[in-house]
Amino acid sequence: MLKSEARTFFLNKRKSLSPQELLKWDDLLLIQLQKMDWTQTHVLGSFFPMEHQNEPNSLLLTDYLNFLIPDLKLGYPIVDSTHHTMHFFPATENTTTNTWGIVEPIKSMPINPSQIDTFLVPLLGFDVTGQRIGFGKGYYDKYFENLASSTLRIGISYFEPIEAIIDTHQFDVPLTHCITPWKIYEF
16 A cells, blocks of 8 residues: 555545544553563654544553553654754643644753664554654655664554555664554564
8 A cells, every 4th residue: 555545544434434443442452551561662753643633642651651551751852844853852841832733842952862762652543564654755764874773763543454554665664563452564
């Protein structure tokens, strides 16, 4: 399936989910997340969920990880659309909303990318090899391309993978794992 087709397919599937399904599937995602080994996670890059897009509730997952890992350092991205870059900043109680309606932390001193050992990655869908379908801007791929191969990139998806994305590019950085409400995939 082409990325553009998959993007439309998964967006339509997410939009069709009822509030009750979203709550149930977020709980099931948390159960899967609890099955993973988090002993090597010290600095976590995550994302604020876009509720208007029925995105998985990443805050539920990070709340659990904050409880599990008392000294966890948590960062969230700020996108610079002018320079087509993204940087992660420490979590703060105060946030702002960008022009796309995405919640972001207040800009401070960015977290050095080499310090982040684990990422929870937003996505629309993925394939059986760990290729991710995002919104098509490439911010995560560009951020991930210079990280150590040992850095965990864990996608969070309401849906199971498709067989293959046939138009991947050399700059696409695959996930290392993906969590769905029913299964953990490792690539």
